[in-house]
Amino acid sequence: MDLNTITEVIRRPSERPGMDWHQGDAWLAGGTWLYSTEQPDLRRLIDLTALRWEPLVPTHQGLEISATCTIRDLYAFSWPEDWTAGILFRKSCEAFLSSFKVWNAATVGGNICMSLPAGPMITLTVALEARYELWAPDGSVRFVDAVDFVTGDHRNVLAPGEILRRVVIPEHALRKRTAHRRFTLTRLGRSTVFLVGTQRPGANDLLLTVTAGTTRPVRIAFDSLPDVRALRQSIDDVPADVWFADPNGTPDHRRHLTRYFAEEICRELTAGDLA
Template identity: 80%
Template sequence: MDLNTITEVVRRPPDRPGLDWREGDAWLAGGTFLFSAEQPSLRRLIDLTSLGWDPLVPSDTGLEIGATCTIRDLYAFEPPRDWTAGPLFATGCEAFLSSFKVWNSATVGGNICLSLPAGPMITLTVALQAGYELWAPDGSIRVVDALDFVTGNNRNILAPGELLRRIRIPASALRKRTVHRRFALTHLGRSTVFLIGTQTPGTNDLLLTVTAGTTRPVRIAFDSIPDARTLQHSIDVIPADHWFADPNGTPDHRRHLTKHFTEEIRHELMAGGPA
């Protein structure tokens, strides 16, 4: 879609963009959402892709994902063999359910900052206990838990002019066993619920991430795998106003699916599979 209110595009911003931030600005990465709808409040786009941020930087401490990393590049990434959670990268990309044209342009950071309940990059990074590095216009940097970034449907903690620079996933999370469940009304539809359970090697713990069915991610932690009743209760206590309603599912439907799939995740982790 043509954005007929835009009067300027900054193609080569400084290495620390944001110092010249003003009302009516927007960060431009893949632009797959930005150009999909009218943006009447915008006057200027600041192109982040020209900054050349490294898309993926694996190390002994974990993985750094540049905010402008495309979904295509993340899908093609081959993690080290001891990162047993590595298959979640492909799982998250496939939950995007979009054409290769979108994968070639859409970015990990863009999906996170759009902050929709069904954003699969949010699911992925919250489940892997990531931290988000945020850059403010005044030059300050803060790192926040991925869990705390999204505050509601299409809402997050970014202040005006603040941007997501990178996502940091610790190696300890990448070495966990994982089980996931996702439900959509159609084979290629938007997620109604998307759940991931992780378990630390050599332990009986459980970290459950609930997304898509809720307006913001929910993380539930147990030191040891709970019994069915305790696990079901942990879903029951999610506040009623956290459950999302749209054409893909009512809050009651999403709560029912979440309780059903969490029990499957519990059983699968207790049985020892998959990695």
């Protein structure tokens, strides 16, 4: 879609692009959502791709993913063999309601900052206990846990002019065993629910991440694998207004699916089957 209110595009932003932020500006990375609908309040686009941030940087502490890393690059990433949770990179990319053409442009940061319930990069990073590095217009930097970033449907903690710079995934999370479940009404449709369970190597714990069925990510921790009753109770304790409603499912339907798939995840991890 043509954005006919735009009067300027900053093709060569400064290394700290937020310092030049003005009301009516928008960050441009993949632009897959930005160009999909009218943006009457925007006057200027700031092209972040010109900064050439390294997409994926493995370190001794884990993995850094730049906000401008494309879905294509993430899907093609060859993770170390001992990062058993690495399979979630591809499974989360495959959860996109988009074609491979969109993968070439869509970015990890764009999907996170859209903050939609079915955002698979949100699912991935919350499940892997990531932290987000945020840059403010005044030059300050802060880190936010991924689970706390999205606050509701299309809502997050970003202040005006603040930018997501990178996602930092700790190594201990990348070494976890995983199991996941996802439900859609059609084969290539939007996620109705997307659940991920992770477990430390040699342990009996469970970290359950619930997304798509809720307006914000929900993470439930157990020191040991729960029985069915305790698991269902933890899901039923999720506040009623957190469950999401749209044409892909009612809150009751999504709660039911979450109970069902959470039990499957527990059984899989109990049996020792890797996702």
